Amino acid sequence: NRISVIGLGYIGLPTAAVIASRGIEVLGVDSNQHVVDTINKGNIHIVEPELASMVHSAVVDGFLRATAEPEQADVFLIAVPTPFKAEGNDDHVPDLSYIEAACKSIAHVLQKGNLVILESTSPVGATEKMAQWLAETRPDLSFPQYAGEGSDIRVAHCPERVLPGNILQELVSNDRVVGGITNRCSTMAAVFYSIFVKGECIVTNARTAEMCKLTENSFRDVNIAFANEMSIICDELGVDVWELIKLANRHPRVNILKPGPGVGGHCIAVDPWFIASQAPESSRLIKTARYVNDEKPSWVIRKVKELVEEVLTATGKYEKDVRVACLGLAFKANIDDLRESPAMEVTLELSKTFKNQVWAVEPYLEELPESLSSNGAKLVGLSKAMESDVIVLLVDHKEIVDYPIEVGPNQRALDTRGVLTENKVFAFPAKG
Numbered sequence: 001n002r003i004s005v006i007g008l009g010y011i012g013l014p015t016a017a018v019i020a021s022r023g024i025e026v027l028g029v030d031s032n033q034h035v036v037d038t039i040n041k042g043n044i045h046i047v048e049p050e051l052a053s054m055v056h057s058a059v060v061d062g063f064l065r066a067t068a069e070p071e072q073a074d075v076f077l078i079a080v081p082t083p084f085k086a087e088g089n090d091d092h093v094p095d096l097s098y099i100e101a102a103c104k105s106i107a108h109v110l111q112k113g114n115l116v117i118l119e120s121t122s123p124v125g126a127t128e129k130m131a132q133w134l135a136e137t138r139p140d141l142s143f144p145q146y147a148g149e150g151s152d153i154r155v156a157h158c159p160e161r162v163l164p165g166n167i168l169q170e171l172v173s174n175d176r177v178v179g180g181i182t183n184r185c186s187t188m189a190a191v192f193y194s195i196f197v198k199g200e201c202i203v204t205n206a207r208t209a210e211m212c213k214l215t216e217n218s219f220r221d222v223n224i225a226f227a228n229e230m231s232i233i234c235d236e237l238g239v240d241v242w243e244l245i246k247l248a249n250r251h252p253r254v255n256i257l258k259p260g261p262g263v264g265g266h267c268i269a270v271d272p273w274f275i276a277s278q279a280p281e282s283s284r285l286i287k288t289a290r291y292v293n294d295e296k297p298s299w300v301i302r303k304v305k306e307l308v309e310e311v312l313t314a315t316g317k318y319e320k321d322v323r324v325a326c327l328g329l330a331f332k333a334n335i336d337d338l339r340e341s342p343a344m345e346v347t348l349e350l351s352k353t354f355k356n357q358v359w360a361v362e363p364y365l366e367e368l369p370e371s372l373s374s375n376g377a378k379l380v381g382l383s384k385a386m387e388s389d390v391i392v393l394l395v396d397h398k399e400i401v402d403y404p405i406e407v408g409p410n411q412r413a414l415d416t417r418g419v420l421t422e423n424k425v426f427a428f429p430a431k432g
């Protein structure tokens, strides 16, 4: 049996490597020749713990090969991006052109009995569209219906659900929701996943599987928005939000997530819009959550500017002599990914306001991105950052959490992740 994975990014490459590590022949397809060449040399173009060695062994052992042109296989997994349509698209309409291109590129190599699975996060109806694109592109298609039991290939959706930073574990251990165009499609896809998934594969229809993925990420977004809104309200009312959340979470049916500088990454800030763009009138809470989370970086920036003013008043320094240290740039803790990062958004804006005055700490970087260094921002270590006037804690990387940060009388700190708050929740009687 041969498996072909179309799209060798953050989902496709780890999935290809895990399947190949089971001794199954995997053909990875990517339109980017540099990606193809890198993988064929046994190297990787993305950062994810343990992925480099797994890809290297799979290539050396002959189970994984990359190519720019699709070839015949038994199962095709499509893991290509589903971004929004071009900038300025206020309705946030998803762009399915990568899925369409993937379908059109594999259509001519499909054979009777093949299984095609869409893993990309997609709006409701995308899998049906995919089946239609496949049917339209295949010249020898003998069945007018592309979606019924009469079709000669099987089509299903099985959304990826892995957490960046823990992809290789979650690919195997997470339950999977498998939604076929028909029951036979679902069953065949579930049997395929059982090759490498230890979690349960639960069968449903394609539209429910699509909506399930969007719902999971919207649920998280709405809950983070609640935490972010509480942090702003608590700031206004003089309540420590971190202590408050710990106390409220002692209730058996309350589980508040953590506030932060905003929501980053490529999924949680994107997927809720897929629902909102298909049901704009009814998605009121989902859209509001998006606005709350998107506005959080601006709130952080305003607070930092207030703290700089406080330092000026307290010390009599000139503004040009004030140093602002931003701790962490990644979109979340313990990963190196700066894309769609609220910490980057905050640091970038501060570096424009306070030119040559921003110090950035990012344990995962050896040099700062050009956007920051061009404003005179400098990459420094944690001990140097402690000499700054305003400390802005943006990412709870382990190195930052473990560092003994002390804020002196003439310094100010804004802790967007609750790292500096000591544990104020004393329970009586103390648990042994």
Ligand code: SAJ
Residues within 6 Å of the ligand: 121, 160, 161, 162, 163, 164, 216, 217, 220, 224, 257, 258, 259, 260, 261, 262, 263, 264, 265, 266, 267, 268, 331, 332, 333, 342
């Ligand atoms: N964040 C908070 N407070 C929290 C939790 C997260 O501010 O309590 C922030 C993070 O700092 C980050 C953003 O939210 O900026 C997203 O981080 P995340 O860890 O919640 O999620 P992602 O984007 O890394 O991965 C999510 C996961 N989805 C869910 O947990 C429901 C993952 O399982 C999905 O596979 C992934 O999206 C995806 O690809 O869709």
